Amino acid sequence: MANLGLDALLREFDDRRPRGLARAISWAESGRGAELIARLYPRIGRAMTIGLTGPPGVGKSTLSSALVKKARSLGKTVGVISVDPSSPFSHGALLGDRIRLTEHFVDPDVFIRSMASRGHLGGLSGATADAVMLMDAFGLDVVLIETVGVGQSEIEIAELARTTLVALQPGSGDSIQVLKAGIMEIADVFVVNKADHPMANQLRREIRSMMEMLSFTGWVPELAMTQAVTGDGIDDLWKAIESHVVYLHESGEIERKRREAFAHHVRQLALGRLQMQLDRRLAGNVRIDLDPYAATDELLAHFGSFDASEHLEAHAPTPALRPRAVVRGLTGHDA
Amino acid sequence: MANLGLDALLREFDDRRPRGLARAISWAESGRGAELIARLYPRIGRAMTIGLTGPPGVGKSTLSSALVKKARSLGKTVGVISVDPSSPFSHGALLGDRIRLTEHFVDPDVFIRSMASRGHLGGLSGATADAVMLMDAFGLDVVLIETVGVGQSEIEIAELARTTLVALQPGSGDSIQVLKAGIMEIADVFVVNKADHPMANQLRREIRSMMEMLSFTGWVPELAMTQAVTGDGIDDLWKAIESHVVYLHESGEIERKRREAFAHHVRQLALGRLQMQLDRRLAGNVRIDLDPYAATDELLAHFGSFDASEHLEAHAPTPALRPRAVVRGLTGHDA
Numbered sequence: 001m002a003n004l005g006l007d008a009l010l011r012e013f014d015d016r017r018p019r020g021l022a023r024a025i026s027w028a029e030s031g032r033g034a035e036l037i038a039r040l041y042p043r044i045g046r047a048m049t050i051g052l053t054g055p056p057g058v059g060k061s062t063l064s065s066a067l068v069k070k071a072r073s074l075g076k077t078v079g080v081i082s083v084d085p086s087s088p089f090s091h092g093a094l095l096g097d098r099i100r101l102t103e104h105f106v107d108p109d110v111f112i113r114s115m116a117s118r119g120h121l122g123g124l125s126g127a128t129a130d131a132v133m134l135m136d137a138f139g140l141d142v143v144l145i146e147t148v149g150v151g152q153s154e155i156e157i158a159e160l161a162r163t164t165l166v167a168l169q170p171g172s173g174d175s176i177q178v179l180k181a182g183i184m185e186i187a188d189v190f191v192v193n194k195a196d197h198p199m200a201n202q203l204r205r206e207i208r209s210m211m212e213m214l215s216f217t218g219w220v221p222e223l224a225m226t227q228a229v230t231g232d233g234i235d236d237l238w239k240a241i242e243s244h245v246v247y248l249h250e251s252g253e254i255e256r257k258r259r260e261a262f263a264h265h266v267r268q269l270a271l272g273r274l275q276m277q278l279d280r281r282l283a284g285n286v287r288i289d290l291d292p293y294a295a296t297d298e299l300l301a302h303f304g305s306f307d308a309s310e311h312l313e314a315h316a317p318t319p320a321l322r323p324r325a326v327v328r329g330l331t332g333h334d335a
Numbered sequence: 336m337a338n339l340g341l342d343a344l345l346r347e348f349d350d351r352r353p354r355g356l357a358r359a360i361s362w363a364e365s366g367r368g369a370e371l372i373a374r375l376y377p378r379i380g381r382a383m384t385i386g387l388t389g390p391p392g393v394g395k396s397t398l399s400s401a402l403v404k405k406a407r408s409l410g411k412t413v414g415v416i417s418v419d420p421s422s423p424f425s426h427g428a429l430l431g432d433r434i435r436l437t438e439h440f441v442d443p444d445v446f447i448r449s450m451a452s453r454g455h456l457g458g459l460s461g462a463t464a465d466a467v468m469l470m471d472a473f474g475l476d477v478v479l480i481e482t483v484g485v486g487q488s489e490i491e492i493a494e495l496a497r498t499t500l501v502a503l504q505p506g507s508g509d510s511i512q513v514l515k516a517g518i519m520e521i522a523d524v525f526v527v528n529k530a531d532h533p534m535a536n537q538l539r540r541e542i543r544s545m546m547e548m549l550s551f552t553g554w555v556p557e558l559a560m561t562q563a564v565t566g567d568g569i570d571d572l573w574k575a576i577e578s579h580v581v582y583l584h585e586s587g588e589i590e591r592k593r594r595e596a597f598a599h600h601v602r603q604l605a606l607g608r609l610q611m612q613l614d615r616r617l618a619g620n621v622r623i624d625l626d627p628y629a630a631t632d633e634l635l636a637h638f639g640s641f642d643a644s645e646h647l648e649a650h651a652p653t654p655a656l657r658p659r660a661v662v663r664g665l666t667g668h669d670a
Contacts, residue, residue, distance in 0.1 A: 034628040037626055130627075133627070258623075259623055262621060262623050266617070266627050266631050270631050270634055271613065273631070274635070278609065279602075282598060286594070286601050291373045292372060292465075292468070292600040293604065294373060299605055
């Protein structure tokens with residue numbers, strides 16, 4: 001990393017030099033984003049932020065690429081943040097997948113950045129939220145954040161982006177999971193990609209009937225059928241996204257979305273710092289003579305205002321964190 | 336959950352009634368594990384703890400099932416903890432996979448428990464470490480923890496278990512990722528499952544040549560070729576596990592492993608509590624008039640001894656958390 005100072009970096013921002021944006025994101029990733037973000041914060045709020053999530057293999061990168069193309073055809077500048085799902089095993093395959101975005105590499109108005117979600121925190125890191133904010137402040141019209149639906153990332157992407165697309169795969173049994181896993185709560189637009197698949201219409205029907213069982217207050221998720229490879233259906237998908245943006249503004253919900261994204265950002269930054277501080281204290285300082293709960297009390301006593309009486313609910317799952325099904329055997333009955 | 340008190344639960348433990356173990360784990364999951372663990376802590380340390388991780392589809396459940404069978408043939412009692420990888424999309428498929436363990440459901444000396452890793456923390460929760468400890472205290476001879484290698488879980492499983500098995504898939508390109516992703520650091524035994532696959536020998540050669548490039552201090556990872564479905568190679572795999580256990584004891588490394596597992600446990604409990612406390616404070620208390628970094632400072636000021644000067648390194652990646660490859664475009668150059 002260059003020793004380029006903050007002012008020089010801000011000048012590059014003013015001149016809309018992509019190198020400035022790339023450096024700013026690198027600063028944020030390496031934990032030096034505070035002053036930068038403070039200075040650029042007044043400039044944000046203009047970008048259309050779109051989150052895209054779905055299972056591996058659904059064609060997220062091809063969809064991203066098609067959406068970038070569409071946005072460019074409308075004269076919009078675009079930023080893409082690909083969040084790495086942190087699987088040590090599938091990493092190679094996913095990078096290969098991303099190569100589909102290469103067709104936009106030569107376009108100076110498309111800025112593509114791959115980021116790691118890897119970390120003890122799981123999900124998206126504070127740096128991802130920093131990057132969205134920096135792209136917005138840089139003046140990009142559209143910021144697309146894509147991540148595979150694993151861990152917490154699909155919930156977090158919905159907190160971070162104003163419009164969330166959930167891509168589903170025909171013939172995969174995905175639809176059954178949509179209701180269970182809280183996906184219905186995050187999807188502003190469902191995308192049935194690979195619409196030429198023999199099971200595509202069945203998936204559409206399944207999503208439709210699930211939606212009929214529910215009553216929505218406010219926005220009702222739209223459904224777009226696409227074939228990202230050929231570009232079929234991308235115009236409809238774009239229209240659905242635009243409808244959602246219009247809805248957000250007309251209903252005033254845009255304010256809630258802004259607060260949500262802000263709270264998400266603060267939470268990720270705060271968790272990152274607490275974790276760092278905890279790890280420093282843990283290094284060589286675990287009271288191995290105690291039991292783990294007592295050692296935790298001891299460790300957290302250093303966190304000042306931490307209220308030890310809270311520990312009874314220590315990792316009590318919140319609704320979003322509820323334990324999944326328990327495999328019950330004759331020997332594993334649960335009271 | 337019953338209103339069964341702690342003493343009654345401990346009596347069920349003393350009587351080695353599986354229902355007592357099931358309840359104890361449920362208590363831990365719902366955040367009521369502190370006193371229970373404190374009381375049972377003196378009993379732990381006997382169990383052979385084995386972690387099993389690998390990519391989706393490698394056959395982890397079949398391998399688990401085969402290892403359970405092997406351990407049972409040696410007269411050992413076994414606990415299995417299946418950690419759910421938290422994908423809303425693949426959940427159904429993974430549960431289906433676990434059905435392979437059903438052959439052991441009727442065996443009163445096999446205790447199977449499925450747990451969620453889902454949570455803002457990602458990776459394993461404090462309750463997973465609680466469950467390992469409880470199974471150990473209950474007197475189970477072998478505790479097998481299996482999880483898919485996504486997020487942080489594969490690193491954490493190595494911190495929690497004394498012997499870590501990494502299963503790899505022939506023909507998947509997994510081997511290339513082993514070095515990059517730090518898998519070499521966690522694998523005590525590599526398992527090439529589906530050894531009848533035409534690419535199995537190539538995968539074995541690749542792992543061998545990677546290992547030749549490195550110099551090991553202490554334990555050199557073993558490699559077992561298995562066909563979990565038929566049981567082929569499971570005896571060799573078991574021998575490799577036993578060799579590692581012997582090594583741990585003879586070298587004295589067992590102490591390091593114990594400390595690691597303890598520190599991991601404390602860390603997960605502490606993170607869970609800090610996160611809960613943070614979320615409480617976040618509810619309705621974000622200073623949206625500030626920029627996110629300033630709002631984070633403000634929020635963390637409530638955490639007493641938190642040192643605001645640490646924030647410059649806020650989410651600076653540690654080596655294990657280093658950002659992955661950056662997709663570079665003409666517009667995405669990194670300084």
